[in-house]
Amino acid sequence: MDTLALLADGFATSLLPLNLMIVILGVTAGLFIGAMPGLGSVNGVAIVLPLTFIVPPSSAIILLAAIYYGAMYGGAVSSVLLGIPGASTAVATTFDGRPMAQQGKAGLALIAAATASFVGGTISVVLFTMFAAPLADVALAFGPAEEFALVLLAFTTFVGLGGDDVPKTIVMICLGLVLSTVGLDLISGQPRLIFGDLPGFYSGISFLVLAIGAYGVGEILYTIEKSRTSPTVTPAKITFKELGAGLRAMNRMWKTMSLGSFLGFFVGMLPAAGATPAALMAYGVARQTSKQPETFGTGNIEGVAAPETANNAASTGSLLPMLTLGIPGSPTTALLLGGMVMWGLVPGPMLFIEQPDFVWGLISSLYTANFAAVVINIALIPLFVWALRMPFAVLCAIVMVLCIVGGFAPSQKLHDVWLIIAFGVGGYLLRKADYPLAPLVLALVLGPLMEKSFRQTLIAEQGNVLAFFERPLSATFLCLAIVFFIWPLVGLLFTRDHKDHPHVPSKRPKFARTKKT
Amino acid sequence: MSKFNFTRRAAMALTATAMVLGSSVAALAEDWKPQKPVEMVIMAGQGGGADRIARLFQSIIQKENLSNMPILPVNKGGGSGAEALRYLKDKEGDAHVIMATLNSYYTTPLRTDIGVDIAEFQPLARMAMDTFVLWVNADSDIQTLDDYVAAVQAAGGEWKMGGTGTGQEDSLVTAMLEKEFGIKHTYVPFKGGGTVAKNLVGGHIDATVNNPAEQMGFWQAGKVRPIVAFTPERLAVFPDVPTASEMGHDIVYWMQRSFVAPKGMPAEAVAYYTEMFEQLAATEEWQTYASEKALVADMITGDELQAYFLEERSKHDTILNSMAESS
Numbered sequence: 001m002d003t004l005a006l007l008a009d010g011f012a013t014s015l016l017p018l019n020l021m022i023v024i025l026g027v028t029a030g031l032f033i034g035a036m037p038g039l040g041s042v043n044g045v046a047i048v049l050p051l052t053f054i055v056p057p058s059s060a061i062i063l064l065a066a067i068y069y070g071a072m073y074g075g076a077v078s079s080v081l082l083g084i085p086g087a088s089t090a091v092a093t094t095f096d097g098r099p100m101a102q103q104g105k106a107g108l109a110l111i112a113a114a115t116a117s118f119v120g121g122t123i124s125v126v127l128f129t130m131f132a133a134p135l136a137d138v139a140l141a142f143g144p145a146e147e148f149a150l151v152l153l154a155f156t157t158f159v160g161l162g163g164d165d166v167p168k169t170i171v172m173i174c175l176g177l178v179l180s181t182v183g184l185d186l187i188s189g190q191p192r193l194i195f196g197d198l199p200g201f202y203s204g205i206s207f208l209v210l211a212i213g214a215y216g217v218g219e220i221l222y223t224i225e226k227s228r229t230s231p232t233v234t235p236a237k238i239t240f241k242e243l244g245a246g247l248r249a250m251n252r253m254w255k256t257m258s259l260g261s262f263l264g265f266f267v268g269m270l271p272a273a274g275a276t277p278a279a280l281m282a283y284g285v286a287r288q289t290s291k292q293p294e295t296f297g298t299g300n301i302e303g304v305a306a307p308e309t310a311n312n313a314a315s316t317g318s319l320l321p322m323l324t325l326g327i328p329g330s331p332t333t334a335l336l337l338g339g340m341v342m343w344g345l346v347p348g349p350m351l352f353i354e355q356p357d358f359v360w361g362l363i364s365s366l367y368t369a370n371f372a373a374v375v376i377n378i379a380l381i382p383l384f385v386w387a388l389r390m391p392f393a394v395l396c397a398i399v400m401v402l403c404i405v406g407g408f409a410p411s412q413k414l415h416d417v418w419l420i421i422a423f424g425v426g427g428y429l430l431r432k433a434d435y436p437l438a439p440l441v442l443a444l445v446l447g448p449l450m451e452k453s454f455r456q457t458l459i460a461e462q463g464n465v466l467a468f469f470e471r472p473l474s475a476t477f478l479c480l481a482i483v484f485f486i487w488p489l490v491g492l493l494f495t496r497d498h499k500d501h502p503h504v505p506s507k508r509p510k511f512a513r514t515k516k517t
Numbered sequence: 518m519s520k521f522n523f524t525r526r527a528a529m530a531l532t533a534t535a536m537v538l539g540s541s542v543a544a545l546a547e548d549w550k551p552q553k554p555v556e557m558v559i560m561a562g563q564g565g566g567a568d569r570i571a572r573l574f575q576s577i578i579q580k581e582n583l584s585n586m587p588i589l590p591v592n593k594g595g596g597s598g599a600e601a602l603r604y605l606k607d608k609e610g611d612a613h614v615i616m617a618t619l620n621s622y623y624t625t626p627l628r629t630d631i632g633v634d635i636a637e638f639q640p641l642a643r644m645a646m647d648t649f650v651l652w653v654n655a656d657s658d659i660q661t662l663d664d665y666v667a668a669v670q671a672a673g674g675e676w677k678m679g680g681t682g683t684g685q686e687d688s689l690v691t692a693m694l695e696k697e698f699g700i701k702h703t704y705v706p707f708k709g710g711g712t713v714a715k716n717l718v719g720g721h722i723d724a725t726v727n728n729p730a731e732q733m734g735f736w737q738a739g740k741v742r743p744i745v746a747f748t749p750e751r752l753a754v755f756p757d758v759p760t761a762s763e764m765g766h767d768i769v770y771w772m773q774r775s776f777v778a779p780k781g782m783p784a785e786a787v788a789y790y791t792e793m794f795e796q797l798a799a800t801e802e803w804q805t806y807a808s809e810k811a812l813v814a815d816m817i818t819g820d821e822l823q824a825y826f827l828e829e830r831s832k833h834d835t836i837l838n839s840m841a842e843s844s
Contacts (some may be wrong), residue, residue: 025843143721144705186600187706190629191599197632202603203593325718326734327711338572338590348734444720452708460705460722 010360013058013369015346022059023066023365027372029381030070034087035077036406039373047080048400057343058358062365064336069369071332072275072315073377076113077384080106082399084216084406088207089275089311089412089443092283094215095438096303103299106388110381111246112304116257118374119250120309123261124316125366132363133352135269136324144456145468150270151450154277156484157284158439160224172430176443180451181203183265187455200415207445209407209416210423214437216403217424220396221433225379243378249301256286258301260309268314269321275314276445280438282310288487316366323347323359518546549785551586552615558616560601561681562709566647566728569711570774571617572814573646577802585794586613594708596656597625597682602633605685608779612786618775620686623823623830626734627837628684635830640822642794644803646730646813647772649747650758654717655740662764665724669700672723672801678702679713679722684837686772687713690726690747692840693768697761717741728772729754730810752811773829774812775822791818 013019055063075090080097093113102107127135130490142150149403155173181195183204194201250257260282267278286306287296296303322333326347345355352359388395407420427437469475518745557575561567568590576589608614615828626633653659659668680687683706691702704732705722708715716722718740724797725732729752743758747770751760754832761768776794778787797803798816809816817825 140715140719143716143719145721191631202631203600321715325715327715331546338569338576341569341573341576346734349738349740350734456705456707460703462675462703 003129006356006360008363009357010362010364011367013357013361014062014365014381018055019059019062019365022063023368023372024376026425027070027369030067030072031074031077031377033067034071034072034074035384036402043254046123054402058361060339060343061336061358062369064339065362065365066369066372068315068332068336069312069366069373071279072121072312072363073114073117073373075093075311076117076304077110080109080245080304081114081384081388082216082402083219084399084403084444085211088211088306088441089279089314091211091276091438091441092279092307092443093304093311093483095283095307096298096300097277098219099299099354100304101388105299107242107381108246108249109137109304109387110384111243111378112149112250112301113308114374114377114381115247115250116253116260116305116308117312117377118262118370119257120264120312121316121366121370121373123258123309124265124313124411125260125363125370128316128320128366132320132324135320136349138266139325140268140320141473143471144453144460145471145474146477147453148271148450148457149474149481150267151446151453153254153477153481153484154281154446155442156451156481157281157288158442165434165436168435172435172437172439173443176440177447179210179440179463180444180447187452187459198415198421200413205419205444205449206416207283208418210444211441212403212407213420213423213429214430216399217420218427218437220400220403221428223392224396244277250305253302253305255289256306257309259285259289260306261313261413264310265317267310268317274318275311278314278317279307279311280442282306303504312370319366323351323362324349331406399483549612549783549789551584551786551789553613554587554589555584556614557588557590559590559617560594560599560606560616560621561652561781562592562712566710566731566772567619567774568592568709569730570645570647573803573806574617577797577800578793580802581796581800582706583796596686597621597628599625599629599633601630601723602626603631604637605638605777605779606721610781610783611779612783614779616777616788616803618773618777618830620689620772620833621682621684622773622775622777623826624686624689624833624837627830635777635826636823637780638691639780639782640826641776641778641787641790642798642816642818643773643775643822644794644798644814644816644823645774645807646815647730647774648811649686649726649770649772649814650729650732650752650755651694651724651726651744651747652717652722652732652736652741653724653744655742656720657723657742659742659744662759662761662766665744666698666700669698669702670725674701674703676700676702676724677705677722679705679716680727681705681708681710681713682706685710685757686717686770687726688771689833689836689840690768691817692836693747693770694726696839697766697768699752704821714741728810730812733810771813773825775826793796795819 014023071087072089075085075087076093076097077088079085079093080101083094083098083101085091085094097109097113100106130397158173165348178193182201184191184202190201263282263285264275264278267281268275283303283306286302287293290296290299290300290302318333321327322337324347326337337347345351345358390398403420404417407416408414430437458465468478535723550802557571559571561570572590575590578588598619600778601616602622602625604811605614626635626654651662653665659665678691678825680691683704688704691704695701699807707716710727713722713725713727714735718735719724722769726747732741736743743755745754745764746752746758746760747762747768749769751758751763753790761794776790778790795816795818799812804814806812
């Protein structure tokens with residue numbers, strides 16, 4: 001096999017002592033960067049980029065890949081421990097990871113996240129190794145119509161698959177879509193919803209601000225209220241026994257994890273989509289195919305495993321359009337692209353042919369980085385969990401500081417800090433009224449993408465709405481979306497006759513999401 | 518507020534006077550150094566020509582140690598660069614923000630009232646002039662400009678031309694084509710040239726006027742075909758591609774690749790960055806990149822650059838007005 005020989009050459013590079021050391025350093029740095037809300041892999045890669053010029057290009061790209069991977073693992077840490085998604089890719093991890101931490105199972109949740117990330121990373125790298133070139137054509141087949149259909153599908157997996165209060169979910173999606181239109185319109189360049197002329201709104205409302213506000217600050221307020229009489233944070237312990245139990249629990253989840261990996265890889269591969277919709281879709285699908293969908297959102301370990309496999313698989317997937325088409329799928333891959341241009345590499349279809357050393361060195365380093373990340377992550381879990389043993393009064397203040405700093409750091413605008421506080425209060429009130437927050441955040445992330453691709457398609461097709469159904473890929477996605485949307489309604493009719501039907505989500509308007517926090 | 522501005526302006530004037538009286542600009546430039554990472558705002562989304570070139574500059578600056586602090590590129594591509602312009606306006610007096618521009622630097626404030634006057638910004642350096650080429654998918658039958666015009670006419674207005682935001686460079690070139698040949702396109706705006714290139718190869722649009730750098734990877738792979746260049750002379754990298762002007766159609770359009778700073782950036786900082794870009798222009802990496810990607814590396818700085826910006830702004834005002842009249 002040609003591919004295997006090339007991969008072996010790649011390993012010869014990535015297993016050099018210098019490169020191994022770089023992987024370990026990069027992964028550790030990435031873990032901490034990813035675990036801090038507000039500091040994502042973008043910052044990590046940006047800070048380290050200058051360092052990469054003192055080592056050979058192959059080592060440099062290994063360092064960047066290691067940070068990228070490490071940060072992907074680290075994102076789950078703040079989602080689980082603090083309930084604040086450090087990056088948009090880790091939103092879905094909070095749904096079940098946070099309740100697990102509150103039940104004193106933070107260690108187990110982190111083990112699940114690490115193992116799932118490893119599985120997702122490994123499966124996707126294998127897929128990448130085998131099918132990189134042909135898959136580039138799939139990415140090319142995605143035009144605006146397909147993008148729109150895919151985003152719509154991501155939404156419906158949320159509306160339809162949940163057993164929650166559907167009207168409330170739809171209300172929150174609409175609210176999120178309204179928030180996503182704030183700022184300058186992508187196509188005409190006109191400002192929208194800027195509340196008079198507040199310059200802070202010109203750049204829109206960033207995901208991070210909403211997530212930190214609604215999840216981080218809102219969570220603190222909610223916990224303070226609930227724990228007025230007695231502190232509720234359960235001190236988490238982690239022992240080798242628990243580690244073993246965690247790994248055994250993961251062993252039962254192959255179906256969820258392989259589903260998450262494939263879904264994550266394919267969605268991540270599409271230039272427009274990326275890891276966030278991938279993780280959310282994986283969560284939605286895992287919940288739907290589960291035998292106990294009602295336990296999702298209350299601390300089900302599968303609810304941690306599914307999005308974590310998917311977001312890691314997607315981060316590998318998003319390297320594919322970057323290498324083969326020269327289109328970065330995420331801000332981090334854009335930085336990697338910048339580095340490649342510097343080293344005189346032209347990303348695009350010819351890269352695999354003209355620069356096999358570089359490409360295969362990178363791919364093999366994904367294997368080593370992934371392995372190093374899981375080992376280092378599991379080794380550090382006791383340290384992360386230890387942070388939760390702090391008295392709640394102290395922890396609460398630290399989290400609040402992290403929220404404000406994390407929200408201010410990326411844009412350095414005080415405007416964002418005020419927004420965080422406003423979203424925090426709003427999120428707290430919504431939570432008290434049993435409105436799910438996840439669809440709100442999802443809509444803010446996916447809304448701009450959906451709007452842009454919808455309008456591009458309509459412009460290109462002279463306003464013909466049926467164009468979405470005339471293209472095979474987008475038609476398929478749209479039909480799936482319709483099925484997912486109607487399914488719960490059909491399910492509702494069915495439950496009356498067949499109470500034990502395993503695939504029917506039980507309709508308990510309040511239960512699942514409200515216990516999620 | 519106005520009082521505050523006045524005092525700050527007065528202070529700046531004093532500094533400037535002191536600078537002239539005291540020592541040379543170069544000596545002062547050595548005194549001032551960035552105190553924290555420098556933010557490089559990019560007026561476009563990721564993967565397009567503007568983005569790639571800005572990131573290339575960043576990489577060269579860091580590799581050659583032209584700045585003692587890291588340069589952090591930030592994409593603010595929303596609203597045809599309006600997001601970036603507004604951002605730069607808010608950064609008045611900041612010595613740690615620079616912005617990589619493209620032509621939407623003047624067209625966007627002309628088209629929409631976003632409260633930005635580019636004459637207030639501090640020009641740093643124009644690094645290069647980028648070129649425009651008409652591209653079609655390699656699977657298409659179109660070989661020449663005549664074929665192209667015939668195909669667009671046959672499509673009866675439904676010919677999909679992809680490009681960056683409406684009113685940006687690509688749409689201006691498209692408008693020039695339409696005016697010259699009396700044809701009509703359906704113009705589909707995308708976030709950046711990289712996405713446009715992908716959509717052309719994927720068959721979602723029929724043509725584009727991307728810069729050569731944006732299309733290079735696909736061209737080398739034989740996936741796209743250049744039809745005509747909108748330059749005065751043929752491009753060295755595409756010797757067989759005719760220019761529109763040699764065929765008797767006067768369509769010449771450039772994209773400037775420059776750097777500007779916010780209003781009121783301290784003079785020492787301006788001198789520092791200007792010197793940094795002068796050193797950058799002399800590096801081998803930049804020279805190689807410019808010739809490979811068909812860029813004209815013609816550097817100007819300071820007042821000369823400001824005069825160029827203002828002249829281009831009035832030229833574009835005319836173009837935009839004639840576009841608005843014809844449509």
